[in-house]
Amino acid sequence: MNIKDKIMDTLLKLVEVRGISGTEDENLTANKIYDIISEIDYFNNNEEKLQILQIEGDPLKRHFVSALFCSSKPSKNTIVLTGHLDVVDVEDYGHLKDLAFKPLELMKKIDELPLSEEALKDLKSGDWLFGRGTADMKFGLSLGIEILRELSKRDDFEGNLLFLAVPGEESNSEGMLGAIPHLLTLKKQYFLEYIGLFVTECCIPKEVGEEKKRIYLGTSGKVMPLFLFVGKETHVYESYTGLNPNLLASELNRLLELNPDFCDEDRGDITPPPICLKSTDLKELYSVQTPLMAASYYNILTLNLSVDDLMDKLEKLAYQAFDNAINIVEENIEKYNVISKSNNIREKIEPRVLNFGEVYEEVLKEKGEKFEEFIKEKIKLWREEKKDLQTIAINIMKETYLQYSDKAPCIIIGFAPPYYPNKHLSLSKKEDEILLKVIEDGVRFSKEELKTDIELDHYYMGLCDMSYTGVEDLNNLSNIVSNIIGINECYYMPVRELSQLNIPSVVLGGFGKDFHKHSERVNISYSFSLVPNILENIIYNLFKQYD
CATH class of the missing domain: 3.40.630.10 (Zn peptidases)
Structure with missing residues (x-):
C-alpha cells in the first residue's frame, strides 16, 4: 500500500x-x-x-x-x-x-x-x-x-x-x-x-x-472580552423605574458585533471582525421582576495585541453603549408619558464602566481572605458540576459583584478563557x-x-x-x-x-x-x-x- x-x-x-x-x-x-x-x-x-x-x-x-x-x-x-x-x-x-x-x-x-x-x-x-x-x-x-x-x-x-x-x-x-x-x-x-x-x-x-x-x-491569536451588565431590577408594572441589563447587553452588541474598528492588521493580513459567542441574562427562575445582571463574551482575533489599547477601546465602547441605553429609556419614557398622559419621573442613572480586576481587588480589600477562599470553593464546585470555563468566569464576576459595596448599575469588563497568543x-x-x-x-x-x-x-x-x-x-x-x-x-x-x-x-x-x-x-x-x-x-x- x-x-x-x-x-x-x-x-x-x-x-x-x-x-x-x-x-x-x-x-x-x-x-x-x-x-x-x-x-x-x-x-x-x-x-x-x-x-x-x-x-x-x-x-x-x-x-x-x-x-x-x-x-x-x-x-x-x-x-x-x-x-x-x-x-x-x-x-x-x-x-x-x-x-x-x-x-x-x-x-x-x-x-x-x-x-x-x-x-x-x-x-x-x-x-x-x-x-x-x-x-x-x-x-x-x-x-x-x-x-x-x-x-x-x-x-x-x-x-x-x-x-x-x-x-x-x-x-x-x-x-x-x-x-x-x-x-x-x-x-x-x-x-x-x-x-x-x-x-x-x-x-x-x-x-x-x-x-x-x-x-x-x-x-492569529484570540482574546475574549467578557462583560457583566448590572442593571436596576423592578416589577414589570413599573418598567420605567428600572434599567434592564439586557438593554445594556444588546446596545453593546449593536456597537461591537462585526465592528471593523476591532480588526487587527499585520504584514498585509487582517483579522475578521469580533463576534458575540454568548449573551445571556443571569436570572435563574421566572418571575415578573426584571433581571439584575446579564453577561456576554466576544471572540476577538489578534495579530499585534496590546491589552492596554484593547481595554481602552472596550471601555470607551461600553460607556457609549451605556449612554445610548439611557437615552433609549428616557426617550421611550417621554413617549409613554405623552400617550398615557402621565408624568413619570425617572431616577437619574449615570453611565459607569469598571475593570473586573479593580473590582475584585476592592472586594478582597473589604472582605479579606474569607472572600478568596469562598471563590476557590465555588470554583471547585463549578468544576465538579462540569461547567465550562466561560460559565465559571461569568459566575466569578457575578459572585464578586454581589460582594461589592457599590451597587449602582454598571458594566464590568474582564477577559474570559481561553487566550491564544x-x-x-x-x-x-x-x-x-x-x-x-x-x-x-x-x-x-x-x-x-x-x-x-x-x-x-x-x-x-x-x-x-x-x-x-x-x-x-x-x-x-x-x-x-x-x-x-x-x-x-x-x-x-x-x-x-x-x-x-x-x-x-x-x-x-x-x-x-x-x-x-x-x-x-x-x-x-x-x-x-x-x-x-x-x-x-x-x-x-x-x-x-x-x-
Whole structure:
C-alpha cells in the first residue's frame, strides 16, 4: 500500500471514532491513535517512546498521545508533527448525523442536505471526501502518523521525529497546554532540541471558490472580552423605574458585533471582525421582576495585541453603549408619558464602566481572605458540576459583584478563557530563519517537481495550537494572562514553560473547506498525493540544515 492509501485508510479509521470536543469521548480517539501507532515496528521495539498521558487536572480526564522516533544516528535535532484529535458535534448533519463519521456512506446521501453550489460541484467531482473531522483535522493526524511510520522504517536521516496528538483544541486547547510540560520533559530526558514544529491543519480558502494552497508562517491569536451588565431590577408594572441589563447587553452588541474598528492588521493580513459567542441574562427562575445582571463574551482575533489599547477601546465602547441605553429609556419614557398622559419621573442613572480586576481587588480589600477562599470553593464546585470555563468566569464576576459595596448599575469588563497568543516566524531568530528558508525551498520543490503552486501566508486565521509553541513578547503575554478570570484556579497558561520552548513553527497540511459545517470536506488529489511529498522534502531538508 502506498502512502496515499495508507493515509486514507488511517483517516477513515480515525473519522469513525466520534471524539466530540468537550466530552470524555475524546479519549476514544486518543486510544485509537495509540493503537494504530503501536503497530509501527519501531514502537514495538521501543515501547517506552510511545505514551498516552492524562492532562493534569482535567475534569474530563482526557489524554494526549506522544510518539518519539529517534534515528539510529544519535542526534538532538527534533521535528514535531502535531494536531488535535477532537471534533465539533454533528447536530448540523440533521437526519444524517449517524453517517457524519462514515464518509463513504455519507457521500451517497449528503445531497439530501442543503449544499452550496460549490459544495455540490466538489461532491460531483469525486475529488473530495466529506464527513466530520475529515479536514478538521483528522487528515492532518493521519498524515503525521503515516509520515512517522514511513520515515521510521527508512531511518535514513540524522534526527528525531515527535508525533503529538492532543485533545480539546475545539474548546480551550487543554490538550496542547497540558502537553507543554511533557515537551520540556522529553527535551531534558533525551537531550532534544526542537528545530521545527508542523501543525498539520488543512489550509482553507479565503473566499468562496478559491482553490489556492497555503503554508502559514504564523497564527492569529484570540482574546475574549467578557462583560457583566448590572442593571436596576423592578416589577414589570413599573418598567420605567428600572434599567434592564439586557438593554445594556444588546446596545453593546449593536456597537461591537462585526465592528471593523476591532480588526487587527499585520504584514498585509487582517483579522475578521469580533463576534458575540454568548449573551445571556443571569436570572435563574421566572418571575415578573426584571433581571439584575446579564453577561456576554466576544471572540476577538489578534495579530499585534496590546491589552492596554484593547481595554481602552472596550471601555470607551461600553460607556457609549451605556449612554445610548439611557437615552433609549428616557426617550421611550417621554413617549409613554405623552400617550398615557402621565408624568413619570425617572431616577437619574449615570453611565459607569469598571475593570473586573479593580473590582475584585476592592472586594478582597473589604472582605479579606474569607472572600478568596469562598471563590476557590465555588470554583471547585463549578468544576465538579462540569461547567465550562466561560460559565465559571461569568459566575466569578457575578459572585464578586454581589460582594461589592457599590451597587449602582454598571458594566464590568474582564477577559474570559481561553487566550491564544498570536505567533509568527521571526527573522531575528536564527532557528526561525532556517525554517523559513527550508519552507521556501519546499514551495519551489512543489512548483518545479510537482507542478503545484503553494502560497506562503503570514497568518492562519482559524486558530490553532501553534499559539502554544513559544512566546513572542513575554511581558505582554504575562500582562494579558494576569487579566484572565479564573487564571491558575481553573485555567492554566504555562507562561514560564512557554518561554523555555520557543519552537519555530508553521501550519502545513492538506486542503479543506467548510470546517464546522455539514459540508466539511478534504481535497483528495492535493492532500493525499502531493502534501506527503512536500512535507517529507521539508523534513529532510530541515534536518540537513543542522548536520
